[in-house]
Amino acid sequence: xxxxxxxxxxxxxxxxxxxxxxxxxxxxxxxxxxxxxxxxxxxxxxxxxxxxxxxxxxxxxxxxxxxxxxxxxxxxxxxxxxxxxxxxxxxxxxxxxxxxxxxxxxxxxxxxxxxxxxxxxxxxxxxxxxxxxxxxxxxxxxxxxxxxxxxxxxxxxxxxxxxxxxxxxxxxxxxxxxxxxxxxxxxxxxxxxxxxxxxxxxxxxxxxxxxxxxxxxxxxxxxxxxxxxxxxxxxxxxxxxxxxxxxxxxxxxxxxxxxxxxxxxxxxxxxxxxxxxxxxxxxxxxxxxxxxxxxxxxxxxxxxxxxxxxxxxxxxxxxxxxxxxxxxxxxxxxxxxxxxxxxxxxxxxxxxxxxxxxxxxxxxxxxxxxxxxxxxxxxxxxxxxxxxx
Numbered sequence: 001x002x003x004x005x006x007x008x009x010x011x012x013x014x015x016x017x018x019x020x021x022x023x024x025x026x027x028x029x030x031x032x033x034x035x036x037x038x039x040x041x042x043x044x045x046x047x048x049x050x051x052x053x054x055x056x057x058x059x060x061x062x063x064x065x066x067x068x069x070x071x072x073x074x075x076x077x078x079x080x081x082x083x084x085x086x087x088x089x090x091x092x093x094x095x096x097x098x099x100x101x102x103x104x105x106x107x108x109x110x111x112x113x114x115x116x117x118x119x120x121x122x123x124x125x126x127x128x129x130x131x132x133x134x135x136x137x138x139x140x141x142x143x144x145x146x147x148x149x150x151x152x153x154x155x156x157x158x159x160x161x162x163x164x165x166x167x168x169x170x171x172x173x174x175x176x177x178x179x180x181x182x183x184x185x186x187x188x189x190x191x192x193x194x195x196x197x198x199x200x201x202x203x204x205x206x207x208x209x210x211x212x213x214x215x216x217x218x219x220x221x222x223x224x225x226x227x228x229x230x231x232x233x234x235x236x237x238x239x240x241x242x243x244x245x246x247x248x249x250x251x252x253x254x255x256x257x258x259x260x261x262x263x264x265x266x267x268x269x270x271x272x273x274x275x276x277x278x279x280x281x282x283x284x285x286x287x288x289x290x291x292x293x294x295x296x297x298x299x300x301x302x303x304x305x306x307x308x309x310x311x312x313x314x315x316x317x318x319x320x321x322x323x324x325x326x327x328x329x330x331x332x333x334x335x336x337x338x339x340x341x342x343x344x345x346x347x348x349x350x351x352x353x354x355x356x357x358x359x360x361x362x363x364x365x366x367x368x369x370x371x372x373x374x375x376x377x378x379x380x381x382x383x384x385x386x387x388x389x
Contacts, residue, residue: 003215004155004242005065007251009084013241014234017175022158023241024234025253028089029117031070032079032096037108039074046103051077054101055112059092080117089116119237124229127260136264142183143267147228148221149235150265152257156189156216158242166190167216176220179234180227184266189216193281215254221266232260 013023034051048069056064064081071078083089096114103110127146131137139145154167159175161168169190173182188194222228235258243251264270 003153004252004254007084007241007253009088010241010243010251012085012087013243014238016178016240020158020171020175021243021245022175023243024238025241026086027119027237027239027255028083028086029119030081030083030089030093030114031117032081033113034077034079034101035111035113036074036076037103037106037110044105046077046106048072048077050103051101052079054103055079055081055096058099058101058112059095062088062092062095064092121236121258122232122260124232127232130260130262134262141267142221143261143264143270145225146260147183147223147225148219148261148266149228149231150259150261151218151220151235153215153254154218154240154256155242155254156213158240158254159216165213172218172220176218176231179222179231181223183221183223184271185221186219186266187216189213191278193278193285196281219261219265228260232258 007025010023010025013025016022016024032055034055036046039045052067052069056067062083065083067079067081069077070080081092083092093114093116096112099112100109101112102108131139131144131146137144156167157164159167159171161171167187167189169185169187172187173185176182176185220231222231235256240254240256241251242254243249
């Protein structure tokens with residue numbers, strides 16, 4: 001998970017909410033100041049890497065979780081180191097403070113000073129003076145007095161329940177109730193309309209930096225001042241520790257930023273303004289949804305109408321096609337009928353011709369036979385007459 005570091009030593013852990021695997025662990029940091037030699041030759045430089053390696057070797061057998069240079073001038077170099085525990089930091093300071101190192105190419109020895117780093121965290125004096133001097137605050141009203149803490153960069157998964165990508169408000173409340181009764185809390189990440197809300201610092205509203213959801217911001221308001229003080233004191237100089245509830249029981253730490261709220265974020269007026277703004281945005285959202293719904297219905301109707309028209313056009317087209325085919329088929333049948341009738345007529349005429357020819361043939365035969373018979377009779381008559389003569 002981004003922003004978290006694997007932890008190998010949980011001996012200084014303080015229980016925060018065991019059911020969720022959450023603890024507090026002291027921030028163990030120190031600052032190391034190395035007095036640099038005067039550079040007498042042009043082009044000659046001091047190796048930052050060599051200085052850091054010398055510091056690491058001097059700290060052995062102890063080791064740093066991280067070591068980085070935070071400031072470098074011609075006179076000195078300041079480094080910040082972090083170890084797993086406060087005990088180890090004290091041991092490293094004993095190894096480094098007052099010692100000297102020698103860099104290659106430089107005859108001078110360099111003095112090293114080491115001390116525990118001060119952790120930036122508001123003190124009681126800070127919030128007392130702030131609320132005392134603030135002219136637009138009324139300490140009789142919740143949210144306008146020291147009762148609200150603002151915590152940044154809390155790992156989302158560590159405070160989740162069922163939805164791993166969103167913190168659970170119930171879990172968050174139970175965690176911070178360890179310091180006292182919570183009057184109300186606000187997790188901007190859980191408000192879907194918060195990104196759209198206008199920031200007007202003069203009326204108590206402010207903008208929020210929404211990240212990808214890996215971490216989230218939180219405002220917690222306590223009913224009692226003592227609970228607020230307890231929360232601020234308990235979180236001072238601490239980072240969040242998470243011990244996984246599995247066989248390996250791996251531990252991870254995450255640095256969080258804690259401050260008291262200076263914006264009246266959880267004052268009744270600010271809460272009311274956010275609620276009104278949310279209701280306005282919800283109304284706009286409903287109107288947008290209604291508009292989208294109507295547009296969708298109109299689009300569906302348009303599509304349905306186009307579909308209906310297309311179907312009618314297709315039906316009309318099909319009807320015309322069928323009608324055309326039927327006409328073509330009718331013409332074909334008519335042509336075939338004509339051809340059939342013509343063939344029948346030709347056949348009838350041929351049969352009639354053949355019949356007439358047959359009749360004529362019979363008549364001719366009859367006539368020939370008749371003539372033969374008449375010839376025979378005539379010859380017989382002639383022969384008869386000849387015999388008489």
